[in-house]
Amino acid sequence: MKRLLDPPLRYFSVYLAVIAAAEALRLSNWAVLFGVMLVMMLWLGNRYASRPGWRSMAAICAFLAIGMNVSYQAMAGAIPAVRATRFDAQLLAIDRLLMGETPAVLLERVTSPVLTELFSFCYFFFMPLLFVSLVRYFFRQRELLGEFYTGLFTVYGLGFLGYLLLPAAGPWLAHAGMFSVPLSGGPITLANQAMVEHGSIRVDVWPSLHCAVSAYILGFAWRHHRREFLFLVVPVTGLWVSTMYLRYHYLIDVLSGFALAVFALCEARRYSRYAMKEAAYVTAA
Numbered sequence: 001m002k003r004l005l006d007p008p009l010r011y012f013s014v015y016l017a018v019i020a021a022a023e024a025l026r027l028s029n030w031a032v033l034f035g036v037m038l039v040m041m042l043w044l045g046n047r048y049a050s051r052p053g054w055r056s057m058a059a060i061c062a063f064l065a066i067g068m069n070v071s072y073q074a075m076a077g078a079i080p081a082v083r084a085t086r087f088d089a090q091l092l093a094i095d096r097l098l099m100g101e102t103p104a105v106l107l108e109r110v111t112s113p114v115l116t117e118l119f120s121f122c123y124f125f126f127m128p129l130l131f132v133s134l135v136r137y138f139f140r141q142r143e144l145l146g147e148f149y150t151g152l153f154t155v156y157g158l159g160f161l162g163y164l165l166l167p168a169a170g171p172w173l174a175h176a177g178m179f180s181v182p183l184s185g186g187p188i189t190l191a192n193q194a195m196v197e198h199g200s201i202r203v204d205v206w207p208s209l210h211c212a213v214s215a216y217i218l219g220f221a222w223r224h225h226r227r228e229f230l231f232l233v234v235p236v237t238g239l240w241v242s243t244m245y246l247r248y249h250y251l252i253d254v255l256s257g258f259a260l261a262v263f264a265l266c267e268a269r270r271y272s273r274y275a276m277k278e279a280a281y282v283t284a285a
Helices: 010-025 030-050 054-082 088-099 103-110 113-124 126-136 142-165 187-199 209-224 226-245 251-284
Strands: none
Touching: 010 030, 010 054, 010 142, 030 054, 054 142, 088 103, 088 251, 103 226, 113 126, 113 187, 113 226, 126 142, 126 209, 126 226, 142 209, 142 251, 209 226, 209 251, 226 251
């Protein structure tokens, strides 16, 4: 079982164990799915321990990428089965304590079709950013695969735990009555709205993984790809603002996402140092 606590399995394993146990206590069928995923991760971890190498690590990372997507979709039914309460009122109260009002309402003053289209593009930018980031280290700079996935699935493991602990729908659903100006734009706005309306699981607010994941990728680029960082910094910053402008997130979601990204970068660095020591030990032996 200790293999489940090895990077990059550690935090995603904790999330799977917690949600599988919660589902089992409620006698929910979802316990089977999350339990099977946990067993698969244990098998992959033991396989890597007995046959360390890039292929075994790649198998772990590929399973994490698939498991993340399967798990995210499953949470639409799994979380309400064990956690019916929504925490939008509490998150809104924290925003009002910090700023007097949640930024989604404050940004209504500058709403325009042009800005809505721009921020919809920035929000949509998350999808290709994540996809490219997930697959790139399987083909280039393979030595960074374990480090990158350790940090990324620190974000997803702890982020998904946040969804389970404090499920919320976001201002656009929970507090729609606060807004007097509709968001209108062009084709990107329409496509983005359709993606969110049909793809959202309605519990995926705290912390903001759009912000946490993109901030982690940006920080990783600063560490390893400085030119890429310069290319990404503007659209990623726009992405962060878009989460509030488009009324999907509270400020506290965004701030929590940034904190999670910083922790994930520290975990990735820790893995990198450990991997370097292991490599040096093998070379010396």
